[in-house]
Amino acid sequence: xxxxxxxxxxxxxxxxxxxxxxxxxxxxxxxxxxxxxxxxxxxxxxxxxxxxxxxxxxxxxxxxxxxxxxxxxxxxxxxxxxxxxxxxxxxxxxxxxxxxxxxxxxxxxxxxxxxxxxxxxxxxxxxxxxxxxxxxxxxxxxxxxxxxxxxxxxxxxxxxxxxxxxxxxxxxxxxxxxxxxxxxxxxxxxxxxxxxxxxxxxxxxxxxxxxxxxxxxxxxxxxxxxxxxxxxxxxxxxxxxxxxxxxxxxxxxxxxxxxxxxxxxxxxxxxxxxxxxxxxxxxxxxxxxxxxxxxxxxxxxxxxxxxxxxxxxxxxxxxxxxxxxxxxxxxxxxxxxxxxxxxxxxxxxxxxxxxxxxxxxxxxxxxxxxxxxxxxxxxxxxxxxxxxxxxxxxxxxxxxxxxxxxxxx
Numbered sequence: 001x002x003x004x005x006x007x008x009x010x011x012x013x014x015x016x017x018x019x020x021x022x023x024x025x026x027x028x029x030x031x032x033x034x035x036x037x038x039x040x041x042x043x044x045x046x047x048x049x050x051x052x053x054x055x056x057x058x059x060x061x062x063x064x065x066x067x068x069x070x071x072x073x074x075x076x077x078x079x080x081x082x083x084x085x086x087x088x089x090x091x092x093x094x095x096x097x098x099x100x101x102x103x104x105x106x107x108x109x110x111x112x113x114x115x116x117x118x119x120x121x122x123x124x125x126x127x128x129x130x131x132x133x134x135x136x137x138x139x140x141x142x143x144x145x146x147x148x149x150x151x152x153x154x155x156x157x158x159x160x161x162x163x164x165x166x167x168x169x170x171x172x173x174x175x176x177x178x179x180x181x182x183x184x185x186x187x188x189x190x191x192x193x194x195x196x197x198x199x200x201x202x203x204x205x206x207x208x209x210x211x212x213x214x215x216x217x218x219x220x221x222x223x224x225x226x227x228x229x230x231x232x233x234x235x236x237x238x239x240x241x242x243x244x245x246x247x248x249x250x251x252x253x254x255x256x257x258x259x260x261x262x263x264x265x266x267x268x269x270x271x272x273x274x275x276x277x278x279x280x281x282x283x284x285x286x287x288x289x290x291x292x293x294x295x296x297x298x299x300x301x302x303x304x305x306x307x308x309x310x311x312x313x314x315x316x317x318x319x320x321x322x323x324x325x326x327x328x329x330x331x332x333x334x335x336x337x338x339x340x341x342x343x344x345x346x347x348x349x350x351x352x353x354x355x356x357x358x359x360x361x362x363x364x365x366x367x368x369x370x371x372x373x374x375x376x377x378x379x380x381x382x383x384x385x386x387x388x389x390x391x392x393x394x395x396x397x398x399x400x401x402x403x404x405x406x407x408x409x
Contacts, residue, residue, distance in 0.1 A: 004050025005035055007057040008240060014061060016247045021265060025247060028193070028269040029240055031276045033183045034233045038284045045087050046233055052084030052136075053094055053237065060098070064108060074115055078125040079132035086136025090225075090234050093217060097238030100209035104245045158227030160218055166227070178280065183229035184236040186275045189268040194239055197268075198246040200261050201253060206246045213238050294326050294375040295343050297400050302347035305401070309369055310355055312396075312403060318365030325372050344371060366408035373401045 009026045016022035037046075056077060063073040081098065085091050102108040115121040164187060166179040181187050194214065198207035217235045225231045250261055298305070313320045329340040332349045345352045368390060390406035 001035065001047045001050055003054040004047075005030070007050075007054035008237070011057050011061065011241075012244045012247075015064070015244055017251065019251060021247055021250050021262060024262070024265040024269050025243060028189070028243070028265065028272055031269065031272040032185055032236055032240065033276050033280050034236050036276060036281055036284075037183065037230065037233075038281070038288060046230065049084060049087045049091055049094070049234070050237075052080060052087065056080040056084060056098060060101075060108070063111060064105070069111055069114065071111075071115060071121055074111055075125055075128050079128040082129040082132025082134075083136045084132075086133045088234075090220065090231055093213065093220075093234040093238045094241075096213050096216065097241035100206070100213065100238070101241045101245045103209065104203060104206045105248070156226040157223055158221050158225050160222050163221050163225070163227040163232075178229055178283065180229060180232045182275060182280050182283075184232045185239060186271055189272045190239065192264050192268040192271075193243040193246075197243065197261065197264055200257055200264060201246050201250055202257075203246045203248075206242055210239070210242045213242070290375050291326075291328075294373045295328050297373060297375060298324075298326060298328075298343040299330075299346045301400055302344055304398075305344050305371065306348055306351055306355070308396075308398060308403065309371075312369055312405065313355070316365075316367045316405070318367055320367045320369060322369045322371065325370070325376050368406040368408075370404040370406065371401055372404060375400075 008029055012025045012029060013022050016025060034046075059073055059077045059080060063070070063077065066073065081095055085095060102112050115125050162179070164180045166177065167182065185193075194210040195207065198204065198210060213235070217232075217238075221227065221231065247261070247265075250258065253261065309322060324342055324344055326343065328343045330343060330346050332339045332341045332346075334349070339349075341349050341352070368387075370387075387406055390408055392404060393407050394403075394405040396403045396405075
């Protein structure tokens with residue numbers, strides 16, 4: 001993460017120049033929520049993504065400040081882009097941002113066109129791009145079908161406004177889910193940096209490409225994404241690259257435009273600092289605290305929960321399933337094998353196994369005993385979990401948790 005963080009800020013400082021605008025841009029970049037996602041499986045891939053981005057940025061800076069045109073730098077750049085794309089399909093928004101960045105710079109655009117207009121150079125660049133992709137996604141070499149299925153993922157779509165402004169989402173393997181406005185870039189700052197600043201700096205190609213990238217991003221979220229906040233991380237990096245490009249040669253603007261640009265940058269940075277450091281990070285810290293409290297409570301009440309589930313199951317004549325709105329697991333040694341079990345089964349896993357065999361799989365009706373820890377109520381939509389096909393037949397309160405009993409229709 002640190003490599004990508006410093007690489008993007010380095011690009012802003014070196015490309016824009018040593019002036020107040022580059023400092024404000026660095027403040028804006030450093031305050032974007034993408035650097036401060038505190039928990040969740042996103043850390044399995046995003047650090048590798050930004051590390052790959054750091055490599056592409058340093059190659060790009062080398063090409064930009066080189067006195068001679070060296071195609072080898074662009075070949076390496078293409079290979080690094082392929083490696084970066086291999087981590088996740090939505091990393092293509094970073095590639096789109098880099099491509100837009102290159103198109104908006106005369107020197108880099110010339111280097112790119114020299115390669116694109118030469119069949120031999122284009123072939124070399126394509127091969128190296130593919131090689132970079134395979135290096136990062138080497139399963140292509142031995143399991144093409146499974147790799148393609150993994151890349152295509154599963155069909156999903158999301159309401160775009162919910163994706164932007166959701167404040168109480170719940171994702172099974174994450175502590176929290178906040179909308180793009182809080183977890184990435186707030187919409188006021190987004191509008192300023194993507195639309196207003198290119199107009200003020202008269203970087204109209206940059207403005208056009210920003211609009212194109214936004215339209216592509218909108219369609220991705222609306223048609224292909226479940227609306228996870230980290231699905232916007234790469235687009236946010238695309239926005240940041242667009243901002244850096246739009247601020248290049250700002251010293252050549254007239255006095256009025258310089259003042260307007262500085263005011264807009266200050267406004268965008270101030271709004272982003274406020275959202276990230278006064279709301280986003282404290283909210284996540286609170287949620288993590290509640291998460292830890294829930295985990296500890298379930299482990300401490302494991303025997304009690306077992307006894308209550310057993311009592312309820314004895315009164316239900318049918319197949320019984322147990323679910324918990326807190327999805328955290330511990331490792332249980334079962335003979336020679338390790339087995340993951342829910343936190344609420346931590347102190348008596350063998351008793352749970354026996355209960356499941358004796359009580360849970362008989363009868364014609366189907367029931368669900370849903371365990372809702374009281375400390376999980378910090379998620380406002382905890383009761384909005386889809387239970388379609390089931391009807392709630394009872395609710396029982398216990399100290400620290402509740403049982404919701406559902407019967408299949």
